[in-house]
Amino acid sequence: MPILSRIPKRVRVVEVGPRDGLQNEPTRVASHNKISFINALSEAGLRVIETTSFVSPKAVPQMADAGDVMLGITPYPGVCYPVLVPNERGYDRARESGCTAIALFTAASEQFSQKNVNATIAETFQRFAPIAQRAREDGVWVRGYVSTATDCPYSGHVDPEDAIRVAERLIELGCDEVALADTVGLATPKRLGELLERACARLPVTRLALHLHDTGGLALANVIIGLDYGVTTFDAAAGGLGGCPFAPGAPGNLATERLLKLLHGLGIDTGIDETRVADAIEQLHAAYPELGRRNAA
Amino acid sequence: MPILSRIPKRVRVVEVGPRDGLQNEPTRVASHNKISFINALSEAGLRVIETTSFVSPKAVPQMADAGDVMLGITPYPGVCYPVLVPNERGYDRARESGCTAIALFTAASEQFSQKNVNATIAETFQRFAPIAQRAREDGVWVRGYVSTATDCPYSGHVDPEDAIRVAERLIELGCDEVALADTVGLATPKRLGELLERACARLPVTRLALHLHDTGGLALANVIIGLDYGVTTFDAAAGGLGGCPFAPGAPGNLATERLLKLLHGLGIDTGIDETRVADAIEQLHAAYPELGRRNAA
Numbered sequence: 343m344p345i346l347s348r349i350p351k352r353v354r355v356v357e358v359g360p361r362d363g364l365q366n367e368p369t370r371v372a373s374h375n376k377i378s379f380i381n382a383l384s385e386a387g388l389r390v391i392e393t394t395s396f397v398s399p400k401a402v403p404q405m406a407d408a409g410d411v412m413l414g415i416t417p418y419p420g421v422c423y424p425v426l427v428p429n430e431r432g433y434d435r436a437r438e439s440g441c442t443a444i445a446l447f448t449a450a451s452e453q454f455s456q457k458n459v460n461a462t463i464a465e466t467f468q469r470f471a472p473i474a475q476r477a478r479e480d481g482v483w484v485r486g487y488v489s490t491a492t493d494c495p496y497s498g499h500v501d502p503e504d505a506i507r508v509a510e511r512l513i514e515l516g517c518d519e520v521a522l523a524d525t526v527g528l529a530t531p532k533r534l535g536e537l538l539e540r541a542c543a544r545l546p547v548t549r550l551a552l553h554l555h556d557t558g559g560l561a562l563a564n565v566i567i568g569l570d571y572g573v574t575t576f577d578a579a580a581g582g583l584g585g586c587p588f589a590p591g592a593p594g595n596l597a598t599e600r601l602l603k604l605l606h607g608l609g610i611d612t613g614i615d616e617t618r619v620a621d622a623i624e625q626l627h628a629a630y631p632e633l634g635r636r637n638a639a
Numbered sequence: 640m641p642i643l644s645r646i647p648k649r650v651r652v653v654e655v656g657p658r659d660g661l662q663n664e665p666t667r668v669a670s671h672n673k674i675s676f677i678n679a680l681s682e683a684g685l686r687v688i689e690t691t692s693f694v695s696p697k698a699v700p701q702m703a704d705a706g707d708v709m710l711g712i713t714p715y716p717g718v719c720y721p722v723l724v725p726n727e728r729g730y731d732r733a734r735e736s737g738c739t740a741i742a743l744f745t746a747a748s749e750q751f752s753q754k755n756v757n758a759t760i761a762e763t764f765q766r767f768a769p770i771a772q773r774a775r776e777d778g779v780w781v782r783g784y785v786s787t788a789t790d791c792p793y794s795g796h797v798d799p800e801d802a803i804r805v806a807e808r809l810i811e812l813g814c815d816e817v818a819l820a821d822t823v824g825l826a827t828p829k830r831l832g833e834l835l836e837r838a839c840a841r842l843p844v845t846r847l848a849l850h851l852h853d854t855g856g857l858a859l860a861n862v863i864i865g866l867d868y869g870v871t872t873f874d875a876a877a878g879g880l881g882g883c884p885f886a887p888g889a890p891g892n893l894a895t896e897r898l899l900k901l902l903h904g905l906g907i908d909t910g911i912d913e914t915r916v917a918d919a920i921e922q923l924h925a926a927y928p929e930l931g932r933r934n935a936a
Contacts (some may be wrong), residue, residue: 345642345867346832530904535643559897560904566863570642600856607827607857 349569352611354390355601356521356551356577357383359623360411361392361426363583363595365404367633373407375629377414382622383580384418387614388598392445392577395426396435412439424485428459433473443483446470446517450505451494454525458489467511474515484519486512487553491522492529492537502537509545519549521577524564527557527594531567538571551575554596556582561596562604569608576601581623581634597634599623646866649908651687652898653818653848653874654680656920657708658689658723660880660892662701664930670704672926674711679919680877681715684911685895689742689874692723693732709736721782725756730770740780743767743814747802748791751822755786764808771812781816783809784850788819789826789834799834806842816846818874821861824854824891828864835868848872851893853879858893859901866905873898878920878931894931896920 360380364371376394383391393415399406405426412425424443427433436444448466449455455463470486477484491505509520522541524534541550552568554561554577565576582597602616626633657677661668673691680688690712696703702723709722721740724730733741745763746752752760767783774781788802806817819838821831838847849865851858851874862873879894899913923930 344832344836346829346864530906531901532643532904532906535641539641558904559900560859562857563859563863563901563904566860567643603856604828604860607829607855607860609827609829 345566345570346608349608350572350574350610352574353569353605354575355388355598355605355612355614356390356392356575357388357580357598358392358553358577358595359383359579359581359583359598361395361405362577363579363581363634365395365402366584366594367404369630369632370404371626371630371633373410373414375626376407376411379580379622379626380411380415380423382625383619384416384421386618386622387612388619389420389613390422390424393423393425395428396432397426397428409435409439412436412441422483424483427473429469430472430476433476437480437482441482443485444473444477445485445487446473446512447487447489448508448512449489449525450500450508451490451497453496454490454494457496463508467515470515474517478516484517485551486515486517486520487523488512488520489523489525492524492533493526495526499533502540505537506541506544509541509550513545513549517549519551519575520545521551521553521575523553523577524555527555527561529554529558529560529564531560531563534564535567535571538568538573542571547572548574551577553577556593556596559593562600565596565601565604566608569610579634580619581626583634642863642867643905646905647869647871647907649871650866650902651872652685652895652902652909652911653687653689653872654685654877654895655689655850655874655892656680656876656878656880656895658692658702659874660876660878660931662692662699663881663891664701666927666929667701668923668927668930670707670711672923673704673708676877676919676923677708677712677720679922680916681713681718683915683919684909685916686717686910687719687721690720690722692725693729694723694725706732706736709733709738719780721780724770726766727769727773730773734777734779738779740782741770741774742782742784743770743809744784744786745805745809746786746791746822747797747805748787748794750793751787751791754793760805764812767812771814775813781814782848783812783814783817784820785809785817786820786822789821789830790823792823796830799837802834803838803841806838806847810842810846814846816848816872817842818848818850818872820850820874821852824852824858826851826855826857826861828857828860831861832864832868835865835870839868844869845871848874850874853890853893856890859897862893862898862901863905866907876931877916878923880931
């Protein structure tokens with residue numbers, strides 16, 4: 343059966359521009375611009391917007407205003423605003439700011455985990471356990487990220503088995519959704535397919551998301567492979583915000599506009615208005631013309 | 640069955656940079672640079688290189704040196720060097736230059752045919768009949784182009800039936816291969832799929848090629864749809880040479896490097912060396928830095 347007859351009819355786009363995108367931009371963006379951007383994205387029809395990160399302000403100055411941003415946005419009915427939470431302190435701050443959805447962050451590659459968060463993968467799970475426990479008690483929605491699910495900037499190709507084991511542990515921990523992330527943006531469709539072939543045999547595909555970067559120029563091709571395996575949740579950053587810290591000058595996050603063009607061009611419904619997404623990023627560019635330009639197609 | 644298990648194991652890439660690419664570049668390129676470029680492409684492993692066009696030098700000054708280019712290149716064993724031939728006069732010139740493969744050019748849209756070659760589609764076939772007859776007698780390989788197979792810059796979406804009827808007539812005329820061309824580069828995967836669904840039911844897929852432009856940014860997605868229907872021949876232009884005359888500033892021909900990255904990333908064999916294609920275009924850029932820059936990704 344042709345792929346066009348088999349792919350999902352509806353897809354959920356997770357907007358990660360305000361967090362993953364801005365976090366990797368050298369320009370510091372004012373809180374009120376972030377707030378307007380997030381509100382514009384809500385208006386455009388995005389139903390999941392990763393809003394900010396409650397990391398240490400010293401480690402990531404761009405996210406020092408996490409609480410202000412969270413409290414400043416206009417929550418739209420039906421929109422989920424997850425925030426990144428690295429530890430219990432971050433969880434406390436997130437909850438004080440009214441967050442009802444969080445994201446936890448680990449990796450499939452030991453070397454990446456060590457260099458990125460200075461902890462083994464096992465140690466990240468030890469940190470997560472009490473957070474996941476509290477989230478369950480608080481009725482907080484939890485997303486788990488498996489960074490470097492296909493490629494690691496330090497150790498190269500990642501064994502699909504390593505990524506799947508981490509994904510399984512995140513599900514066991516109570517994550518509502520697990521995002522398999524091609525952090526360096528070098529996954530080939532063939533290798534991503536090998537990962538999904540096995541992942542979908544062992545995990546419910548409805549709980550999997552794909553988080554793709556476009557360093558290698560194959561992010562849209564990889565989306566098609568994801569759709570072929572029944573994945574219905576894809577991450578993207580409006581304006582292609584962000585970059586790849588491991589490949590200076592390379593495009594970073596898959597741009598939401600490009601993802602929408604593909605999905606709509608495949609006849610898939612997203613509920614998102616492409617023009618309004620373009621307006622949202624244009625508004626941000628009016629204040630910061632340099633943002634996301636590394637990703638300009 | 641996942642698309643990765645179903646797609647062809649081997650694909651033939653038709654390099655159209657020296658003809659379709661350069662024809663749409665405002666910079667006039669010297670014959671010796673064209674010749675070096677074509678030789679470098681042969682060395683890179685391309686097995687079909689559309690070399691030049693025997694159109695009227697007044698109409699297309701860039702192609703005024705068609706004979707010199709054809710006689711100047713080093714023919715590589717096993718490489719096919721088709722040339723565009725608009726009429727019998729062009730066929731004569733092509734044969735005098737030793738050509739053994741030609742391409743004929745018509746369209747699915749009446750309006751495009753009128754504006755592009757000042758003839759109805761029926762009239763283009765009247766012009767082709769004696770050429771096709773002579774080609775058959777001379778043992779010359781013939782490719783037919785169906786321009787505007789999905790979208791017309793003047794009349795919008797094209798009825799797949801119109802494109803297929805023209806393709807059928809080209810096959811009946813004796814074309815060895817028919818290239819369905821998204822001339823304006825705005826085909827969506829869904830509409831391309833609708834065309835291929837019907838085309839492959841009525842024509843042998845082994846004789847079909849896809850000629851994609853990337854104006855809308857979905858050329859690679861469209862290649863995947865083509866592969867899904869069993870298409871094994873795809874056109875591309877090294878360095879993304881060319882442009883879209885109907886969308887100034889927009890990317891034009893799908894770049895050979897991007898096509899190769901996708902095909903190889905899908906695990907498909909092409910016999911082409913990506914690095915050497917990059918070298919071929921780099922060599923041309925050394926003399927003409929501006930070429931193909933509208934397509935830079």
